Amino acid sequence: MTATPGSMKQRLGDLKYKVSSSQLIKTIAGEDDTQDESRLAYNARIEKMRVVEYPMLGKKTYLDHAGTTLTSKSLMSKFTREMTATIMSNPHSAGDRQNQVLDIINGTRLKVLNIFNADPEKFDVVFVANATAGIKLVLEAFTPRAEGFEYYYHRDSHTSLVGPRELAFVSQCFASDEDAEAWLRAGDDTGSNRPKLFAYPGQSNMNGRRLPLSWPSKLRSNKAKSNAYSLFDAAALITTGQLNLSDYEAAPDFVVMSFYKVFGFPDLGALIVRKPAGQLFDKRMYFGGGTTEMMTVFGKPWHARKEKALHSRLEDGTPAIRSILALSCAIDTHAKLFSGESQISKHTAWLSKCLHDRLAALKHANGAQVCHVYKDSSSTYGDPRTQGATVAFNIRNSLGAYVGSTNVGATALDHNILIRAGSLCNPGGMFNALGLKDGDIENAFANGFRCNQLGKDVYGGVAYGMVRASLGAMTTLADINVFVKFIENTYVEDRAAKDCGETFVGSQPIVKNVNSEKPASSSAGGSVSKVGDPGCVGTGKRFLRRFNFKGLFSSQRKAPL
Template structure:
């Protein structure tokens, strides 16, 4: 009898322990990204094909006649793209990469099967065929951007990142007065072993004046690859100035400084402004008239140039280089039409490129060279910036991508198609609510301001009913299990990402340093930080260290955005 009473006393404790183990297992499963059964329902891989989506599409088509290229996308999407995707899948990562069509692939295959292409740095028949293809590709790129070949040159590179690197590496940086080069080299690729102190992005107080050294002025919302230019500016002792949009506007509206009258007449200083015409995190569109306004700040002895990161922009919007005149434009072609990867371009304004201090040479970038004294004569643009043999078999595939854009109706038609989907989706995402009325999402960007300011990118956090954020990688993993191709993290845009999620630069640096010391780049998706509580005292809060991004492109469909909405509506049960 006593043993029986002892077992009965232990029973509640055992049940409690079993319940605790079950709760921990469920939490681990969610964190691992497992998609759980909700209400007895199996995970759905048929998002976007429901009767509700079909009904909503009929109304959508009546309201948005610019969708779908006059029926082309509904007629051809399956044969051109869908045949390569798992059933029930939806691609929503066009800012990460465009999608190629099977028509492009077949055309490229036929060309490679039917012709022989040799190294263009020769004059035999196969080489001359490659040389002709390279010239045709440059002409197509210039025509696509309405650029005058007398004014702009197309420099083929591996990617927009390499184009930006060329600008930073060869820009004629001048040090600020009194600067001394740093002798210590930081180990392990870390900028500085300390997380503190950190500067701030915002307003700009006369970043540079004639005779006072170069300045690198850059928008907070820039891609990492643009921020990397700042490493060259720092290396040469130039001034860094990180600004937000109001800060840029205020600076451009201010009176430019006058020349230093004590400087020599031929002593010209160059400064650089860098910004994205469309940022890759929120999809914000930034004014192209900034280019002319930056140039207007130039004086006889201090010239201001602009490098425009157009990698995200040109995938969904036209860029007319007759209307705007950036000094350098950086693009990646896979962002536009998916194939080929590994080919980008620096569109360099010829008179601006003349100021670059081109150092490295190799392959076809020189007329000739001697081993003695490392003497060389550079080729003129564009070859003078193309060190080594260009990827000619990839470059010849560009024509098939441009042909596909033309079949869709060109960039104006693509812009209108993407905007129709954005205009329908954005207010529905913003309206998603928990059963108690709390918002399900925190949607970033400027969707309420319309297409002049916002493109077809949805960056968001999924919120619990209490307002806290679910870790973005967990949402991505759950979305992947449901067949959705989205992206999570800071998507190579740390400045705007950290600002949006509320993470201070010191906190972001400490997190990265912790990962570096541990030898991993798999950083914690949630960060615990101190913030003032309701009573004014410091309180510990957990912040998401990244966002979820769903982005649209030329081959996005209504079913894709409807699937995203259906997924998030059903997801509410997991994030109460």
């Protein structure tokens, strides 16, 4: 039901940053007049709040929240107050005696569990540097075994979830959800007693599609895989989404995350362990300061690990006490600024649908689409159950030729827009979306291709990168308008480019197939030109692309809006 302005004001009345009646009904959606009133009201409040809370933005547009989000002024102020009022002593100096720092650490641990509705009797939190460090810690539970372990992971995994395959006795990447589902249902086809680790992300860090949360319970219910465990990468998901671990039986065995993606600060992560899976760490070899009760150093090596709590024997060395204090401050501040994860999820789902729909609607003069959006068929923008607040795409000219993604990113930066472009640390997702094969990657590498090289992400008409715009809690509709206008003004051709038979990637002519709709068959570059023929260039809305004396494309970074 659509809320009235009066009821909306009442619901927002207890918020720190209130909006006036005129702001409640003011539409800043530009050309789009179909927005829900409640979303506009919340958006107006965020617009007003972020002037105070995020002064680093200035006139910049920040759309790389999947990399890291921004830090609020209130968080830094609260953290400063706490730091200047608290003696942060080493908790190991206190022994078993309670002190202020131990209270902060234990309290923050409970706050983390509370975010995800996780029962502290059934889950434990281990503080780590980031999600990647959490993954490495999980591997320390599997690698000491003489028989080795088996590793299975989904194609949408972040690079850090691909890396564990190098330590496994055998590994397999599932090319689709269907392949993963089939394995989860199947019996043990290896005939071994080796432990198995199944890893996947809650959300693709490439295009934001959200994967099923039901897989851990399906794995656990398969009696033929009683020695299999699940590793869930929540880093991308919790940036703007919600994770509910209240159903203990359905929860993953291991969950990793990075808090800077949620709060901007501190640079800290966590591994949440379902307690029955904690026994796997009994075979962990390394121990550090604070994780043992006693040990010998002469003669036969012997040591006794701490048994009181799982985290007490996994957090090697002095905990990151100041970062943990900062995390406590961040959790409290974030809730006050944004009214909880549910509001953030609704807000960013709405904004990402606006962004997706407007980019998908952009067309050149000849009717060709400007943006080739990489959306999974199983996801729907605006539905936070299936899609996160991320849009991944490539830009193509009126003849279907790719504009290099790193060039798009560099040009955006020149216009105070920060996005991610190039390789996105998601090799399986990228290969699938771009139609790449292993041989393509090896050949490109042999020919000098490297991740995120400016101007060198299109080879032989094939794109090896893409553009990613990811939204965060403090993103507003104004940011969407700025970014879409930038794409429209810079890359939409008012008149079609001439078919000159060749396009250029750097200084290499590429024969193109303008009739193919498949990205792998299209040529590269921004506009199309034959050497020495500047008349073949298509026009953007505000400028003509410029050429150097050889007739090749000069950098679009120098072209003014």
